[in-house]
Amino acid sequence: MSSLGTILQILALIATIPAMVTLMASVAVSRRGRAQQASTLANVGFLLVFANTLLLTLCVGIILVCFLTENMTLSYVAMNFPETDSALKPLYQVAGVWAGRQGSLLFWTWLISLFAAATAWRRMRQTDALTCAALAVTELVIMLFACAMVLSDANNAFIATPAQYLNADGTLVAGASTGMNPLLLHWAMVLHPPATFIGYAGCTVPFAYAIAALITGDLSARWVEHADRVAVFSFIFLTIGMVLGAVWAYVVLGWGGFWAWDAVENASFMSWLTAIAMIHSFTLYRRRGVFRRWSLFAATITFIFVVLGTFITRSGLVQSVHAFAEDPVSTYFFLGIMISAGLAFLLLMLYRSAALTEEDEIESLASKNGSYYLTNLVCIVGACLVAYLTVSSALPSWLPLGGQVVSAGVYNAVARPATALFGLLMAMCPLLGWRKTDGAAFWRNFRVPLIVGAVVFVALEVFFFADLVPAYDATVAAGGDTAATLAEQGPRLYYLAVAEVSLVAAALLFASSAYLLGRGVRARASRGENPAQAVVNLFRHSPAQAGGYLAHLGCAIALVGLVGSGMFVQEQTVNLAAEEGAHATVAGYALTVTGIEDTFDAEDDRVMTVELAVGRAAADGEPDEAAGTIGTLSPAIEVSAATQQQTLHASVLTFPTEDLFVAFQGLNADGSLSLSVKVNPLILCNWIGGVLCIAGIVLAVVPRRATPLLAADERG
Template sequence: MYLIGNIAIYLGVVISLYGIIANIIGMKRKSSKWLESGRGAVLSLAFISSIASFMLLYILGTSQFQYKYVASYTNESLPMVYKLTAFWAGNAGSLLLWAFLLALYAAMVVFSKEKKNPMMPYVSSILMVNILFFFTVMALNANPFEMTDRIPADGKGLNPMLQNPGMILHPVTLYMGYVGLAVPFAFGIAALILKKMDSEWIKLTRRWTLLAWLFLTLGNVIGGWWAYLELGWGGYWAWDPVENASFLPWLTVSAFLHSVMIQERKNMLKTWNVSLIILSYILTLFGTFLVRSGILTSVHAFGDSNLGTYFLVFMAFMMLFSLYIVMTRYGLIKKDSSPIEAYFSKESSFLLNNLILVAAAFAVFWGTMYPLISETFTGTKVNVGAPYFNKVMAPILLALIVLMGICPLIAWQKAVFEKFMKNTLWPLAMGVVTAIILFAAGIDGIYAVVGLSATSFMLGTHLLEFARGISARRKATKENVLKAAFKLTMKNQRRYGGYIVHIGIALIAVGVIASHSYSTEVLKTVVAGNSITIGEYSLKFNELTEHTKNGNGIVVADIDVTYKGKDIGKIKPEKIFYETWPEPSTEVAIKTNWSQDLYVVLSSWETKDKVTFMVKVNPFVSWIWAGGIIMVIGTAFALAGGRPTSFRFQKNKGTAQTGR
C-alpha cells in the first residue's frame, strides 16, 4: 500500500513534467503524436491520482495507523463516514484531493469534443503545471502515505468540529469550485497566447465557470450552515479570514459571469474579462495559501508555514506569468474591443454591477489582509473584525441589490430611459409598500428597513420579468399561462436561471438583514424546573443527563419548549467530551419555523440542577438556506440549457462580430 501510494505521488511529478514537455515539443514540431502523448499523460495523471485517492480512502477506512495521516486524523471509534471524510481533514489529503479533481477535470477537458482545438495543448499544459505543483508539494512536504516511526495503538482522532455532515460536503464543494476555475483560466491564457481575441474561450468554458460558481456557492452556503450548527455562537458568517478566502473568488466569478455576456453580445470588456478570470484563479490560490500558511488566525486554518511558502511562490509565479501574457497582448485586445456606446444601456449597468462586485472583493481582501499589512508597517497586528466588514459591506451589498432590481428592466437593444422608468414603477411600488408595512408594524432600524425594501424591489423586478415574459409570449403564441411559462423559461434557460439565482439571493438578503438586525439573545443560569422566556418562547429546564456513545461522554440538557403558550415539544442541547480531544464540543439545539429559529446552547453548569444556557431567537435564518438551495437550482437550470447568446447590432461595428 505504501509502495503504491508513493509510486502514484512520484509518478504524478514525473508524468506531469513529461506532459508539459510533450505538449511543448508537439506544438513546436506540429506533431500530433507528441500532442497525443501529452493527452496520454493527462489520462495517466487521472489514473494515478484516482488510485492514490482510493488508496488513501482504503487506509483511512481500515484504520491503518502505521500511516501518519491516518493516525493524525482518525481513531478506531470514529464513525466510518468521518474516517473517510478525514481525507480532507489535513494538508496532505486536501492536496491529494485537489490534484485528483484537477487531473479529472483536465482529462475531461482534453478528451472533450474540442480535443483538436488549437488551444487545447496550451490548456492542457497550464492545467498540468497546476497538477505538477500539487504532486511536487505532496512529494516534498505533505505526503499522505508517510509512515509513522512507531505504530500507535490508536489514532489522535478527528477534530470534533469537523464531525458534522456539513463538513462532509463543505470542503469538497469548495475544492470543486476552486479547481473548476483553473479551466476557464487555462482557456483564457491559451487564447491570449494564441492571440485569439474572440469570445471562443468564453463560450467553451461557460459551463465550467458556471459549474465552478455553483460549487463555490454551495461550499459557502454549506460552510455557513456548518458554522451555525457547530460553532455555537449563533451566527453563520463571522468574516473569518478563511471564510473570506472562499467568498473572494465567488465575488469575482459573479462579476465575470455577468461581464462575459457583454463580450459575447457586444464584443466589449475583453481585457476586463480576462483580468477577472485571472484574478479569480489567483484568489483560489490565495485562499488556499491562507488556509495552509496559518499566517492569520482562523477556526478553519490548518497552519503549516512551510506549505504556505510553496503556495505563495506558486501564486506569485502564476500571477507574473498571467500578467506577462496580458501585457504583451494588451494592444491586440484593445484594438479588437468595442467601447461602451451609451451610459444608459445594459452593458453600462452590467459594468457598474462588476465594479461593485470587485469593490466588494477589494473591501473583503483589505479587511482580511489588514492585520498582516499593519504588522508589516507598524509592528502591531491590528485585528479587523466583523464590525468593519458589516459597516463596509452593507452599503456595497445594498447597492448590488438595487442594481439587481434595475438591470433586468433595461433592454439589450436600444434601451430607452422613459420605458425603463415606466417598467420600474411596479417593483418600486413593491419596495415602498414593504417599507410602509414594516414601519406600520413597528419594525425599527432604518438601515434594515431600507435593506428589506430594496430586496423587495429587487424581488418585484424579477417577478414582474417573469409575468411580463409570460404575457408577451402569450400575445405572440396564444398559449395558455402554464405552457407559456414553461416554454419561456425553457427557451432561455440562461436568463431565467439567472433570475432564479437572483430570487435566491433576495431570500438570503432577507435572512441576513433580519437575523443581523432583529436577533435577540438571553444568557441565563437556571435551576431545574425553572424557565427562560425569550420573545414568544418559554423554555423550562428539566434535567441534565449524561451518557456515553462511541467512547465519548455526552451531557444533555432536557428542555420543554412552548411557543405562544402552546407546547411545541422538547429541545436537547448537548456538550460532547471526546475521548481523543482536549476541548468539548457544543451541539446546538435548534427549533425552526418559517420565520425564526430558536437556538439553544448548553453553555456551562455548576451542578446537574444548575445550568447556564445561551438562548437566541434568530429571525429568517432558514431563508438563507432556502435561498442557497434556490441559487443552486437556478444555476443548475442555467447550466443544463443556455445556448450561446445571440449577437446584437453595434453602431460602430455593424454586424461583423457574432456571438456564436
C-alpha cells in the same frame, strides 16, 4: 501502502512535465502550419494528461481504501480516522480523505486533474492550439501542487505510521491518535469541503484558458466558450460550499451565527465575488463582444484568490479555526503560484495590448453594459478589500491596519452598504438597454416592478417596525457586549437606515425578478400554452435567462434574511437551576427545564443533554400556561474522552419569521445550567434564498437552445 502511494505521487508529478512540453510543442508546431505533426503532439499530450489523472486517482483511491478498511499504516489515516459509533460513520470515513491537511491538498490536486482530463476528452477530436495551451497551464498548476505534496512531509498523505504506534494486529496503540476532529462529525461537513474544492479546482480552467488565449493570441470568444460552462459549474459548487459551511457553523459551532468573517470563510467569499464578475464578463464577451479585458482579468484574479485561500489555510500566517499549522514549503509554493500567475497575466496583457482595444464598451452607465461594469467593480473591489483585511494581521505595521486583527464589526460596516448597492444594481440591470437606455422604454419596464416592489417593501416595513426595531432597542437597553458591538456599527439612525436601504434593494430585486419571469411566462402563454406548460417550457427553452432571474429572486430573499439574522439578533445568556421546572424568559419565549441526561457513548465520550419545553411568556415574565407548549429543545454538550474537547450540539426551533436557538454551554461553578439563547429573525430566508439561487444557476446552465422570449433582456 506508504511506499506505493509515494511512488504514485512522484510519478504524477513527473508526468506533468512531458505533458506540458508536448502540449506547448503542439502549439509551436501549429503556428508553423504543420497541422498533422501538431495533432500528433497534442494527442500525446492529451494521453499524458489522462495518465496524470489516473495516477492521482490511484493516490486518492489508496487513501480511501485505507479509511474504509481501517488500515492505520498511514499516519494521515490514523490521525483523521473518525472514532464514532454514529450511523454516518461510513460517510465520515469517506470524508476522512479530505478531512486533514495532507488529504485535502491531494484531493484538490486530483480534482484539478479531473477537470483537465474532462477538457482533454471533450477536445480530443479538435486538438486546437488554444486547448493545448490551456491544458499545459493546467498541468503546470498540477505540477506545483504536486511539488508541495512531495517536497513537504507536512503535505504528504503517504507518510507511514511509526511502528511504535501500531499493535501486532495493525490497530493503533491506545492513545496514539485522537482521530478526526469531533467538530467535523456532521453531515454538512461530509459535503461542504468537497463542494468547495470542486469549485476551487474548476476555477483553474477559466484561468488556464485566459492565459492560453494570451499565449496563442486567439482573443476571440472561443476561449470563453470553452471555459464558460466550467466557470458556471464551479460557481455553483462555490455557492453550495458556502451555504453548507454556513449550515455547519450555525448548528455545530454553537455560537448561533452562520458567518463570522473567519479568514478561511473570507477566502471562499473572495473567490465567490470575483467568480460573479467572471461569469458576468463572460456573458458580455460571448453575447456582445465586449468586456474582453474584464474577462481575462476576472478569470485570473479568481484563480489567484482561490490560491490565496490555500495560502491562508496552510501558511499559518493568519489565525483561523480552519487553518493548519505553519509550513514554510506551503508558504513559499503558494505565494509563488499567486505571484507567478499575476506576473504572467500582466506581461501577456502588455504583449497583447494592441489586440485588446475595444470600442463602445460603455457608452452610458445607465445601460446593461454600465450596470455590469459597476457590478464587476463592486465585486472586485469588495474581494480585494476583504483580502486585505483578512491578511492585515500578517502585514507590516507601517501599512494601514498592519499587524492588527480586524474585528467582524469592521467587515460588517463595509459589507452591509456594499450589499445593498449590489442588490440595487441587480434589480436595475435587467431592465436597462444594452448600450443606452431609452427613458420611455425604461419606464415601461420599470413601472410594474416599482409598484410591486413598493407593496413588498410596505410588507417588510410592517415587520421591520413591529419586530426588528424593538429587538434592536431591547438589545441596546440590555447593555453588555452585544450592545457595545451594535454601538460600534454607528448611531441608531444610521444603523436602521442601512437596514432600510437593504430592504428597499431586496424588494426591488424581488419585484423585478418576479416581473421578468412573469413576462416570460405570459409570452409563452400567448402562444396558447397553459400557465403550467408556460413555466416548464420557459425553463426548458430559455434556461439562461429564466435561471438567472430565479437566482436573482433567491438573492432578494436571502438579502431579507441577511438583514434580519445579521443585524437584529437578540442574544442572552441564561443560568437555570439544574432541576425540573426551572424556567426563564427570553424575547417573549419561556424556557422550562423538563429533564437532564448525563450519559457516556460507545467511545466513552460524555454527553450531557438538557431537555427544554418552549412556550410563550406571560406579561409578568412567567410561562403562559394557557398558551401551552409550542415546541421542545434538546441542546447538549459532548466532551471527548481522548482530547477533552467540548462540542456544542445546539438545538433550534424554527418558526416562519425567526429561529429560537439554544446552546448548552455546560455547568457553572455553582452547578447551574448555562444556556446561550438567541432569537434569529428571518434566518429561514437565508436558506430558502440560497436554495433558489443555486437552483437558478443550475437551470441556467442546462444545455438548451435559448429563445428570445424574455424581451427585457433582448431589447436595446
